[in-house]
Amino acid sequence: MNGPAAPTPSALAALRPLPLTAVRLDPAGLLGGWQERNASATLPHCIDQLTTYGNLANLRRVTGDSDAAFAGMWFADTDVYKTLEAIAWEAGRTGETPEFFVDTAALVEKAQDEDGYVNSYYQVDHRDEQWTDLGFSHEMYSAGHLIQAAVAAARAADAPQLVTVARKFADLLVRKFGPGGTDVIDGHPEVETALVELYRLTGHRPYLDLAKRFLDLRGYGRLGQGRFGSRYWQDHQPLLETDEAAGHAVRQMYLLAGAVDVAVELHDAELLAAAERLWESALASKTYLTGGQGSRHKDEGFGDPYELSPDRAYAETCAAIGSFQLAWRLLLATGKARYADEMERLLYNGIAGSTAVDGRSFFYSNPLQLRTGHDGSHEDTPSQRLTWYSCACCPPNLARFFASVQNCVATGSSSSLELHLYAPGAYAAGAVKLDVRTAYPWDERIDIRVTGAPDEQWTLALRVPAWCQDARLTVNGSVVRGGAEDGYLRISRTWKAGDTVSLVLAMPARTVAAHPRVDAVRGSAALARGPVVYCLEHSDLPGDLPFEDLELDAAAPLSVVEHSLAPVAILTTLRLRAETSDALYRPLTPDRPGTTAVTVPAIPYFLWANRAPGPMRVWIPLAAREE
């Protein structure tokens, strides 16, 4: 049983995903807990909202079972499909396919046109506009999410009905836009990766070829300038000739995920290299400390290089999920630890911060700073997570992500098991069985117990994150010398049940600086520990101290303390700057305002905005050094 993004056996792959059920996360761990919360809170919430916001009624209009007005965005169907996909992955985890899934799949089937088309916006009021506005219509984006739901259903939920519907739509795409058809692309990439996944499921080659064709057709300005220029939808330059991640961040990530899928199936090294190159460019100058991407609200786009203002970080949740999906694909294709590093950073920061502790409200954009006096009155920049959005792409995207995230924790082959993310649980890959115990990322120690092993040598590979300067490994109590190679500690032996491995990834609290070209955080530093980025939040300030006048004393020690929101907060003594002037602009003087000391805990960024609304910041101004 495969999870999402499962290359075929003949695909180019340095690493192979495990079956979907190979990893059972312990709900007592952070990651397993999130997966449980997703199942018990987020998923039911999404299902409710599909009724509340009219998404299901939209489909019932097509079948003649509703006369309500069309509700929501013109691509509202995709919220249904992403929720179905999430349910399917969840069914793979628990073995139960809920009635809602079956009923809704039947509704989609009933709504489908004879020729395979489904899109409740265009099928009722806008028939004459079908396929006329591919830049913005999201028709193939919607088809892509339907296909992904169907693939998940077939792989995980024993519910193949939706595959018939998805294939019918995919076949329509092949007929209309395949070889000999119209040369078009969709303004929002997504169908590419979906078509490859459908090919992987069915073995039907035209789906793969169509995905490749869409990649080849992109980059020649076919979609025109639209509202934001052709870069917005990555149609400004062919992918193979591009050096820089640009435009709408989600589109860029989804496009690159599709490119990697095509590249590995076709052994297209040049295409894979392009995806890696663009990923590198994004990581080099267009990614927030949280892994978030996209600095601009206006076009939901990557900004210019080093344009990374924390307050206006758009850092859309879907872009972080897309970035994780891309990194996962690149990890499989290349085996490079840096992709797993990025998955980990995204997981504990850019993605985790999107969901409230109760699992029922979400951030769409994920800023790294909220100012005193912030206007949070509108959903464009709320001060707190909202239960839903007028464009509700993010919540169900989170649902499908968390429902299948255990699939990305480890990889394996007949002779190896690689642990990329550390989470407690039971791991089983063939005859290899492991029991992993850890309070990671709060605790630096990971204990692994072999509970089953074949009678031959195999390799356990353990990732040492780039943030870790001191990794200590013991096997059956004996210290293993020698550092990580290419980001992994590898132990090859004939393992026996009862063998124990203990990995300690030293994670002292640390201060982080940005490249001096990041103007927006000049003279500031951030706090981090292990993979977790921390932040200051107003609720932790004593009394009514002015949040905006806090400064970090680089010389003050950092310690860790328990906190009501998290097992580990970082405690340090900040300086409170005494303002001497209200003037917005004033002569530059060497005078340093006086400061007073105040001790404040910093909490994990992903837990901000779970108390009263108010200011927050990841990047803290540095106090002037005493001379």
Next chain:
Amino acid sequence: MNGPAAPTPSALAALRPLPLTAVRLDPAGLLGGWQERNASATLPHCIDQLTTYGNLANLRRVTGDSDAAFAGMWFADTDVYKTLEAIAWEAGRTGETPEFFVDTAALVEKAQDEDGYVNSYYQVDHRDEQWTDLGFSHEMYSAGHLIQAAVAAARAADAPQLVTVARKFADLLVRKFGPGGTDVIDGHPEVETALVELYRLTGHRPYLDLAKRFLDLRGYGRLGQGRFGSRYWQDHQPLLETDEAAGHAVRQMYLLAGAVDVAVELHDAELLAAAERLWESALASKTYLTGGQGSRHKDEGFGDPYELSPDRAYAETCAAIGSFQLAWRLLLATGKARYADEMERLLYNGIAGSTAVDGRSFFYSNPLQLRTGHDGSHEDTPSQRLTWYSCACCPPNLARFFASVQNCVATGSSSSLELHLYAPGAYAAGAVKLDVRTAYPWDERIDIRVTGAPDEQWTLALRVPAWCQDARLTVNGSVVRGGAEDGYLRISRTWKAGDTVSLVLAMPARTVAAHPRVDAVRGSAALARGPVVYCLEHSDLPGDLPFEDLELDAAAPLSVVEHSLAPVAILTTLRLRAETSDALYRPLTPDRPGTTAVTVPAIPYFLWANRAPGPMRVWIPLAAREE
């Protein structure tokens, strides 16, 4: 002959504008040169574009003289009205009313409905939508610009025909929306100030009352949430209860200008105080060093307090013009020098920078920084000024501004003449005649010669800008002791023809810092001299030095030099930072990278982007101090 914003004799006013023709700027001066360029280049360019972009054809569709499709924004008529207004003010300056004005006024008259309505978007294809979407329709905004063009025509161009058209429309507004009519407001303020001006021209009180009514009706959420919340169009709180400038910057400025107009005519001190309070709030934490306002592209809005990122400064040209118009009205109402200070800052920075040296291309948004690698491929953030925009509000707004700017240079009464802005030219107010000679703002000396004077005592008041720490005054060669009072040096005497006054406003080049709460420019400083803000531009760098690694040495002396673009550039020795790592994020260390010295001239900000496209910055990172 009045200029724009001329309070009635009974209005509350600390200062009185001079007649439109009282000041004749010398084209050899910077301000007079801009006015000439506006007349010879910008205005003809605007007139051409009204044909090229279909604005005139839109009106001809209404009269049945064109069967072209409607072109441009739904408020495209306003570009026509603003151009007509500009032509009218220009006619007041030169005495010539061009045929284009007469023909176009006749076209508007012909297009007008029987009941007074004119709007070429709604009159042909969208009849049934008239008055149905006041939040976004701009119907009253459009009426307002028609009225302002008509007022200008009546005052300056001896062309009263348009007044009949404007009154017919205004009378319709009074019937529909006046007392007893519907309680509505327009999403884009503008009609308020226009109605007061029409009242001032005609004495017809219902126009003033309707403007007051629109102010009273605002702030109760009548327009709904729209796309950006009710703050966007200042409908979230009644003006009298508001403390903070917020929402769409142009709308806020135009609304406040209308509020001051109403307040002074009705002697409404509370309303005037509200306008002053909101202006103060904007200046305290929401205004760029250039006077520009609006930090957000998404909703063209003010951001949160101290949210002033230089790279994403929206700082719309129209907001700067609106801010100038507001400051001018507040100056007249209160006589406070700070409003004239702000007019001066806007004039030489936020407004002047919008127009290219040839007068034929323009910035819509006016960033204070453009990065290396900037994507300037789209009109949303072009690297260079564009000849026109799909929403072309700014160019004709600049045209009407510059065509009438001489009206805001000075004020006067029977016993005083106040000089607020310094520009060479001939000034005549009643029997008082002055000849002003100066190369201001390049030179610090202003020479004034009295060429005519009445036989009684009157006061010459000379503004001392807040940036000036050392103002020296001589009258007939004798030094006058005593500093400025409330921002003005006042000399009361019985002046005689031949008397001379010399004012020296010392303007050494200086470094400017921002309030520490402005995160985006922390650890940076700007260069300025007199009222002019300077910037570094790539074209001035020797060889191919990396622009992004330049740092300002706060200890290095500043000197002034001539430059091909301007009489005065600021020369200083910068430090070029040697980068030791490409990592976007890295451990915070006290290490200081090495630097090398490089001498680069900074040019006036308003002259940037007149050479090859490339990076620019107003705020320069400060090099670490040597210890």
